Amino acid sequence: MVVQCLSPHDALELFKKNVGEITLGSHPKIPELASIVAKKCQRLPLALDVIGETMACKQTIQEWQHAIDVLTSYAAEFSGMEDEILPILKFSYDNLKGxxxxxxxxxxxxxxxxxxxxxxxxxxxxxxxxxxxxxxxxxxxxxxxxxxxxxxxxxxxxxxxxxxxxxxxxxxxxxxxxxASDFGLNEIPKIQNSNIVNRISLMSNKIESISGGLDCLELTALFLQENEKLGSISDPFFLNMPRLVVLDLSGNTNFYELPDEVSQLVSLKYLNISRLGIQCLPVGFRELKNLIHLSPTLYQFVKLQRIEWIIIINL
Missing domain, CATH: 1.10.10.10 (Winged helix-like DNA-binding domain superfamily/Winged helix DNA-binding domain)
Known part of the structure; x- marks a missing residue:
């Protein structure tokens, strides 16, 4: 269902509602400037909502004039984009603190x-x-x-x-x-330059097996959860990920055995292996001394197989 653009009157009213009466009344010229900013949102409800919330804390005419300048420059810089709302929304992202x-x-x-x-x-x-x-x-x-x-x-x-x-x-x-495309984040299997990739997401796909290695020396997060058909990951896959700190394998119900090489991910801090078919952990698991989050807990593994007490003692 396509949501139509608002009328000029309704667009301005929605924008003012999100900005709030306190900010609108903080300077006599702000209502006039608010009308200009609202027009920059092209009567798009989402843009009026997001940009309105961003401007709610701007109570000087200089801040409002700056917003107009930036939105105008974005319109020129990204004039060739098919989706015109993205550059408008970017203003809200740019105003995040830190x-x-x-x-x-x-x-x-x-x-x-x-x-x-x-x-x-x-x-x-x-x-x-x-x-x-x-x-x-x-x-x-x-x-x-x-x-x-x-x-x-x-x-x-x-x-x-x-x-x-x-x-x-x-x-x-x-x-x-x-x-995020400028920050090295990837959501697709094909990796152009693995040496500069920081994070990879392959969650909720239909991957059945993973073979070979992945040379991602700068990789810090790998999301492989919810691939219900995933049954195996080859031993070399994790060998060249020395900086990996987040690994989520949860929800892969057909996955029954963790590769021993997981134990070589010594930088790992977060590991989620919940809702997998595995019954025990690799013996070398005790080398993961930096883990601060493990799902499920080691206690839950103890209830499955008492041999895991050995791992707990060595941790």
Whole structure:
């Protein structure tokens, strides 16, 4: 169902509603400038919503004039783009406070369309991938993660699905993918230059097996979850990923045995092997001394096979 553009009057009213009366009344000239910014949103409801939220904290005429200048320059710079809304939405991304917040937002480019994700899981990814500093304690790091999620929700770049889940509008995700292409994030199997790739997402595909090796010396995150047909990963696959800190294999119900080479991922901090068919862990698993998140827990493996007590003792 195609959502039509709003009328000029309705577009301005929606924009003003998102900006708020306090900001609109903070200077006599701001309502006039708000009308100009609203026109830059081309009467697109999503753009009016997102940009309106971004401008809600801008209470000087200089900030509003700057927004007009930037949106005008974007229109010229990206005039050849088929999807005209993406450059408009980029203004909201550019106004996020801190590069770490921008990186946390771009992380969503790794997830499939319409994906709902628990806030706590998303924060665990961010912590283990180094976007949030854990050196002062996990509780403080988790609180920072929730603060980042809150800022993205307030900017209308993320949306809440109840108290615990968040998701991203399809068009906002397209914008994240467009921007993330400059950050080395990949969502497709074909990798042009593996030496500069930082993160790879192959989740929710129909991959049946993975053979050979993958030379990704700078890779920090690999998402392979929800490939229900995945039955095997060759031993050499993990050999050349020395910086890998996040590995998610969850939901691959036909996967019954972890390769021994997983034990050589000594930088690994996050490992999710829940909802797999495996019954035990490789003996060399005790070498993963940097793990701070493991799903399921080692205790759950103990209940499956008592031999895993050996691994717990050596950890």
């Amino acid at each position: 590069e770490h917040v921008k990186l946390c937002f771009l992380y969503w480019a790794l997830f499939p369309e319409d994906n709902r994700i628990w806030k706590r899981v998303l924060i665990d990814y961010w912590i283990c991938d180094g976007f949030i500093d854990e050196s002062k304690g996990m509780e403080r790091a988790e609180n920072k993660g929730y603060e980042i999620i809150g800022s993205l929700v307030r900017s209308s770049l993320l949306m809440e699905n109840g108290a615990n889940d968040v998701y991203m509008h399809d068009v906002v995700r397209e914008m994240a993918l467009w921007i």
